[in-house]
Amino acid sequence: MPVLPSPLLRPRRLALLSLLLLLALALDYLQWHKRAYFWIKEQGFSLVERQASIWLPDYRAVLRGKPLAGLEDDETSGLTYHPGRDTLFTVTGKHPQLVELSLDGEVLRRIRLEGFADPEGVELVADGRLAIIDERRHTLTSFHLADDAQSIDARNYPAFDLGFADAGNKGFEGIAWDSRRQRVLLGKERGPMGLFSLPFPGEDGAPGTLQPLPMGNLFVRDISSLTHDVRTGHSLVLSDESRLLLELDEDGEPVSFISLAGGRNGLLEGIEQAEGVTMDADGNIYIVGEPNLLYVFKRRAGA
Template identity: 60%
Template sequence: MPASRRRRLLSASLLLALATGLIAAHLLHLDDRLGLYWREQRASESERQGGIWLPDYRLVLETELAGLAEDETSGLTWNPLTGTLFTVTGQNPQLVEFTPGGVILRRIRLEGFSDPEAVEALGDGRLAIVDERRRLLAVFHLEPGIEHLDLATLPSYDLGFAAAGNKGFEGLAWNPHTRRLLLAKERDPLGLFSLPFPGEDGAAGILEPVPGAHLLVRDLSSVTIDPRSGHTLLLSDESRLLVELDLEGKPRSFISLFGGLHGLVRGIAQAEGVAMDAAGNIYVVGEPNRFYVFSRRPQQH
């Protein structure tokens, strides 16, 4: 092969590799993350104290939710009225209540649910569950001693996106500051949506896209609201990221969920649910039944 042709082929290969790398970096938001990392390093102390500030978080507990390995946990919420956490399972639909230490307190069968993906404690003691495949939101009071819930008897709200299939709403959060629900659509299209608080009969306002949110992730697995600052915390399974958004929907901080970072040894392979309590502790569940607790440990800057 002539030397000139070899040079042309080498140049073409280098250009193709560069273009592929740039496309991959764009799809993975690597440029955005690098820019956010740079801004994190230059943030003032008031900025660090004014929100969640994820770089200061470290893993303090990793355990299994006993007996749920075959059920596949998905979604998570902190209930301040009971001081406990709730998750839902998709393989065998149920609502599970457990302690911040990962001790299961009770399981409630979810009859009529197809694919529960998110659960949230609302402002007046009610709980809400999103069924991704049925594309609906069910709202209910959970009375003591209940062993099962029947979807047919619960107030529910149609979330639309009939063609979403298994890429519908996976995240749900109650915002006590705006008294609205925040829903996270996994992808196609990826996005955040706002819904006025459902009434006792399940009636709700119009589902509206949240404008201006810059998400930095490839998909959305879960979402929660920091009850102190009102900032939004996003969880992405594919990107293996936790991302903090400020009140304007702009990224404020992030951490990666790979092994070797923030106290994680193995990393979180399939993160499915995130929640926060009023003390700022962050809880994460991952399939099939892993449970993680992160607490803020301020560093010297």
């Protein structure tokens, strides 16, 4: 006669099955299996291939979450490097501002942004102009910034409609400048996630057509910011939800990545909400996170 399982074992089995289901969902959400697979793949890259790329595994955090003075009650988003000034620019959304920073995170000046609803990305583009993405209005606005400017009014400049009007708060957040091809690179956050290119709008606001770019098997949940490296032609994709910084080649295929979790790559604590990334002329990487923290990553000596 078969022995029936004890009723006491059934709750344990249900608890075990529930735990395994939760684990499977977590693995799928964080896509750890894809990260592990690509980490193994990274080990096979030759020295020549690494030298021809940015190669993120060689980077370590040297500035770990410096607060940006005066922005405690705001939400920083987007980041760009200005080589002519050797400074950084970011934007804030809660109280729309364009903020200039030193490379070590000192706030140099703040410029009011009027006529913007939700500035999410900023980039230095052609002719020394700055371009700002307004996610809520799904527009791109570019302008020259005077040294003595105290405010910028979007209504005084042409705005290019990026489309995806029904995207809501899942629209374009990432923006980068590809100087080789004179085009803007754009990252749509999610729903669906996507990469696009746009020939840069001229002073009359008449750009070319928004074109989708190829994306390989990106193991990230969202795109919160982009930057482009003219030396290699590669781009960096920042993901807030996945806590990853990912390097892509010109075909949109992953090349390298680093985790932004605590205890990894020189970080004592993880970057909670990474919202902006850029690189300077020396290849140093800067990340800004909400609410108002700056991180700097530099290549290890001898790497």
